[in-house]
Amino acid sequence: MQITTLQTIANLVHYSRSTVSRVLNDQWNEHGISEATAELVIAKAKELNYIKNEGASSLRAKKTFTIGVIVRDITNPFYTQLVKFVENALYTKGYTVIICNTGYDLEKENGHINVLLRRRVDGIILSPNQKSIDNISLIKDRNVPLAFFDCKIDEIEADYILVDNEAGTSEAVNHLISKGHKKIAYIGGDPFESNNRLRYEGYKKSLSKAALPIREHYVKHSNYTFKHGYEASKELIRLNDAPTAFFAANNRIVLGAYKGIIDCGLHIPEDVSIIGFDDFETAIMLPIRLTVVCQPIEEIALCTVDLLLSRINNTNTQSFVTKILKTELILRQSIKGLA
Amino acid sequence: MQITTLQTIANLVHYSRSTVSRVLNDQWNEHGISEATAELVIAKAKELNYIKNEGASSLRAKKTFTIGVIVRDITNPFYTQLVKFVENALYTKGYTVIICNTGYDLEKENGHINVLLRRRVDGIILSPNQKSIDNISLIKDRNVPLAFFDCKIDEIEADYILVDNEAGTSEAVNHLISKGHKKIAYIGGDPFESNNRLRYEGYKKSLSKAALPIREHYVKHSNYTFKHGYEASKELIRLNDAPTAFFAANNRIVLGAYKGIIDCGLHIPEDVSIIGFDDFETAIMLPIRLTVVCQPIEEIALCTVDLLLSRINNTNTQSFVTKILKTELILRQSIKGLA
């Protein structure tokens, strides 16, 4: 059984490929094709179960209606959500999405970018690594429309959709301070990553504004993992002047810290208060539901898609945009007021 | 700036498109192309930053090296993991993956399938809805290689990669029984879904074997949601002869049930024991870590990919295969032995 092409149909209805193509693309009206012909073609196409070969169209149109989305860890609920919203938004606009998971691996990121370029995607959405510069220039060299979300790379001019990490963290730390906490630890991720740097800035500023000292041994940088959160929290607890509150810079760290505190036999929030960046399912399932700084994930996804599509369609000719969205402090149970 | 094609290079090195193509596809040796020519071509390609247009190749080769993966809820960690492993396995085999999220919506599933067909994917991996029959026949009509995972549809002959739901559940319930539980509730999902039916079978068989009665009011079918788990557990607790142990048929339900129990002021496992199907992050983050039946997610992913690729490459000519993988009972803290 041969596959049905325009030619197959054309032969059978005794019209040309062009006519068939025009009918099937709903252009028969503006080309003055008779309704009879149109109906005949449509009927035959249905009968033969014709399905357009999108690849052939793409080749011809030099447009694939495909967008590549590259994230660092699709397993992290933050990215899962992001990807879900992006996929959905693009689907409704007629685009197909190729989701690429790099697992924080530059090699794999490189491989994925090359695949996307070979496939001539119309645009790429990227949650970059701080060290992705070389990989990103592959994209920029080709002038493939590109939008970043989640993370900023100072060296790269581009469109960014971000959240106000500094303000979000400040709000969190201010809240802690307002509850009487003076010894507040910061458990951070990669110290060179933009998000982490800004969150740390927010932390420092809030302390300064409240005339509280920034104590180096209260600051634990490493990476965005459960393990780091776990170990850092244990170390902090062992301190003579142990902090009374922890700020954790992402959803993995906060979980590790939570576990670390529990495993030390301490209670949240009676013994230690804790607040995390990112909201996520587990945060509300814990017996003490976590107070967190929530990122507007759906809004990030939608903004990114809009921005990218406006670039693709040349609708947007202004120079690079950096859009900063607001976070929201969600008060739950993991913070206690100090007497 | 024009994009570099084979022709661009051919013109500049004064060889034909064919020669350039052969060189760039590493076939220059078997075609007796001189090394000098090859080097020249390669150098020029690099200089011009040539990137092959995969779409054009696909059109010619009638093969896209693209696989569609359709899941019901990418947000559910079970599927996220599955997708991650599938994507990774296919990536290493040179395939690109288009991930489609249906959100349990048949319309959207239909839309996604049509997109995949129009794009002439080489194969499709599908976690089907029980009611997907019409959608699936779209694929079967086209003879596009197809592999199912996660869920079986009795009416459809095809390749399936599944786990032994019945045995897994039996093992869980047997464990409960061995711990002295006699009043065991079953909080299930969609009663018509194959997984749920088999899990329920396992539940009933274990009870029967232990000569325990199957009490209808201990069985709560509805859907695989947190909400259902939550409400069902509350109802069960209110019963006069409330069960001492709950079996929850998936990761969402078990979380709901957990929360329901806590919210009733009861303690796990002192007051109620609980066991879930599926392992997942939150299960080990809860203060009482959940005892669960764990599905071998990576193995499911790998088997499915292998099977699908063997079909695509006509390596595997045997008739349809149903592969049933083993689950594993992971003992943690949510079950108490009854005196």
Add this chain to the structure above:
DNA sequence: ATGAAAGCGCTAACAC
């Protein structure tokens, strides 16, 4: 050791 030519399936400019 290399090239010419045909064609994958589609679309659009131009022709009548």
Add this chain to the structure above:
DNA sequence: GTGTTAGCGCTTTCAT
């Protein structure tokens, strides 16, 4: 109203 033709970028058969 409809057809002809050219071409998107690539590969491959056949020829020399």
